[in-house]
Amino acid sequence: NAGVTQTPKFQVLKTGQSMTLQCAQDMNHEYMSWYRQDPGMGLRLIHYSVGAGITDQGEVPNGYNVSRSTTEDFPLRLLSAAPSQTSVYFCASSYSGRPGANVLTFGAGSRLTVL
Amino acid sequence: GQQLNQSPQSMFIQEGEDVSMNCTSSSIFNTWLWYKQDPGEGPVLLIALYKAGELTSNGRLTAQFGITRKDSFLNISASIPSDVGIYFCAGQGAGGTSYGKLTFGQGTILTVHP
Numbered sequence A: 001n002a003g004v005t006q007t008p009k010f011q012v013l014k015t016g017q018s019m020t021l022q023c024a025q026d027m028n029h030e031y032m033s034w035y036r037q038d039p040g041m042g043l044r045l046i047h048y049s050v051g052a053g054i055t056d057q058g059e060v061p062n063g064y065n066v067s068r069s070t071t072e073d074f075p076l077r078l079l080s081a082a083p084s085q086t087s088v089y090f091c092a093s094s095y096s097g098r099p100g101a102n103v104l105t106f107g108a109g110s111r112l113t114v115l
Numbered sequence B: 001g002q003q004l005n006q007s008p009q010s011m012f013i014q015e016g017e018d019v020s021m022n023c024t025s026s027s028i029f030n031t032w033l034w035y036k037q038d039p040g041e042g043p044v045l046l047i048a049l050y051k052a053g054e055l056t057s058n059g060r061l062t063a064q065f066g067i068t069r070k071d072s073f074l075n076i077s078a079s080i081p082s083d084v085g086i087y088f089c090a091g092q093g094a095g096g097t098s099y100g101k102l103t104f105g106q107g108t109i110l111t112v113h114p
Helices: none
Strands: A004-007 A012-015 A017-024 A031-037 A043-051 A054-057 A064-066 A076-078 A085-092 A111-112 B004-007 B010-014 B021-027 B029-036 B044-049 B055-058 B061-065 B069-074 B083-091 B102-104 B107-112
Touching: A004 A085, A012 A017, A017 A031, A017 A085, A043 A064, A043 B102, A064 A111, B004 B083, B010 B021, B021 B083, B029 B061, B029 B069, B044 B055, B044 B061, B044 B069
Parallel strands: A012 A111, B010 B107
Antiparallel strands: A004 A017, A017 A076, A031 A043, A031 A085, A043 A054, A064 A076, A085 A111, B004 B021, B021 B069, B029 B044, B029 B083, B055 B061, B061 B069, B083 B102, B083 B107
């Protein structure tokens, strides 16, 4: 099993450009989420989804959009990139039932630089 | 929102020493998790705790879910060079709206000198 796959691994954007970070999981997990990691701030939740067709905002949702058309995929869209969105982005997924609820499996990350 | 305070922020130790780090919260958590992140990789789960007072080991790692449900600690015994990395605590708050939404600590950067 591949687990959680994120693409691209690295991306450089200019201010104002748009792009989509892709995330796919092959574990049939109901729950998927996006975090950003910044130095000294841990991981902060951007958006999450508890199932196909259902999404909700996390702690830092501004400037990002998500959709969940299938169980496997959860793309993160930056509509108009800003330098403040320079960060490392992680996609994560988990089962919704016990045991294993809340035990997130993370992708390898996507490092984004906005100039 | 919920906040986790993780300490220490960084540690520099000699190989063979024991390590201890902890997290405290301003609110009650139902689940405590400890993750390790290697450079260029995503966090990987080390230990999951689901009950207040629970003490769980995974090899040289031991973690406990605080009895007040507002804290947790992680101990690493007899450290080795491959223990180097960033360790994160994470918690899931009480209440249905907290389902799946983990709050992460700021991380502890561990350096082990051979």
